Amino acid sequence: MQKQTKIVGTISNLRLDRDFLSGLIRAGVNVLRLNTAHQSPQELAEAVDTIRAVDDRVAILVDTKGPEIRVSSGGEPVEATVGRPIHLKGDPEGLSGGDRLYVNLPGFGARVPLGASILIDDGELELVVTAKDGETLTCFPQSDGLIKLRKSVNIPSVPFDLPSVSERDREFIRVASEKGVEFIAHSFVRCAEDVLAVRRLVEQHGGVARVIAKIENQEGVDHIDRILDHAYGVMVARGDLGIEIPEERVPAVQRMILQKCIESSKPVIVATQMLHTMIENPRPTRAEISDVAGAIYGETDAVMLSGETAYGKYPEEAVGTMTRIASEVERHLRPFRDHKLQRVDYVVTETLARSTVGASVHIKPRAIIVDTLTGRTARYVAAYRGRVPIFAMCYRRSVARQLQLTYGVQPYFMEMRSSREEFLQYAVSLLLDEGQLQHRDMVMVIGGSFGPSEGATFLEISQVSKILSSRVRHER
Known part of the structure; x- marks a missing residue:
């Protein structure tokens, strides 16, 4: 089925056989995404070789973890109970347990103000800071739950001076560059320097990869114009973005970024939970269909599938559904977007x-x-x-x-x-x-x-x- 909108499909090393990859491509996938958060460098190299052997026309996008804050890996999970305080400190070597919780950023507590909300595990649990003792924060959970090790930590509207590229990301960028992948999607891009840092590493290793800036926080939104000066394209990563900024603002931010990317002739991808229920079910919800259609009515270059194809039960069906939605919506789009392009070289x-x-x-x-x-x-x-x-x-x-x-x-x-x-x-x-x-x-x-x-x-x-x-x- 012919379509204009491209589809990015996420895959993992758990499913890399020829029939599976060929099925996704036949169903409509144009770009295969590899998420380094769940791979080793060796597994990345093997995945690239496998994809090239199956179809050397499909593009490969490698997704880095980027600068991020997580619960430290040592100790044991912490039980969160409403009314019972948790004492939180930044120490990558700290051992969590009982009422003590450690995150992997030294000096974390000194930078978080009183009254701030700390969101754990993509916002599943919220801690509110009520007191500070040096670098130790006293926080109260807003709901009951279990805080597991290595889970994500977000503090909306509180900027942190994190390095543009972690040592782990450097190794993955080296492997991706040496393997000649087409795209590196860098997570949590906050400013133009984050993009330039990745570009320098790609050039250093003789790669051809173009940098896709993942916009996932307020800093990235605020600096989108400068980011577009240096990025090849943009991914609207709505998962973390919906945690870092008020979730009701995400649709307007998505629309703004689409507009800026199209007028700059820069590819733009809309991502996160587009057909999420198809991880477990053969059919999407009507709301999900409308979400995909909304991105296509906004004339995005591409829409993305994550868990739906990486580990879901109905990967080809999810791609086929997205293809059919795109083909139908595109019939109703205007035949010519007459506007003035920005960032024109010729x-x-x-x-x-x-x-x-x-x-x-x-x-x-x-x-x-x-x-x-x-x-x-x-x-x-x-x-x-x-x-x-x-x-x-x-x-x-x-x-x-x-x-x-x-x-x-x-x-x-x-x-x-x-x-x-x-x-x-x-x-x-x-x-x-x-x-x-x-x-x-x-x-x-x-x-x-x-x-x-x-x-x-x-x-x-x-x-x-x-x-x-x-x-x-x-x-x-």
């Missing part, structure tokens, strides 16, 4: 992209074919959110896979051609062979100089048969 290319999508509303071609060295031209065209499929002819396999995350783009790898005529001949012949075009179809082609890239410089509109008749078909 004005001529951007002008050609806008003109092409605008004209496609009236010409109604079967396809827009794009010659792209870095993927930029294809992303410019996609930013105008037309209904016509965009076939991106790429000269690097890494670029072709990176475009798997961009709305409406179907990437193909080809060798560089020496002239416009050779490019046109080869591109339409390839798409004919793939069943994407027929001889009578009209196509719009955006191309460049076929040398050192200066962006796209021409637009051609023609029928496939006329392109082929202009020269004997190039032998591939």
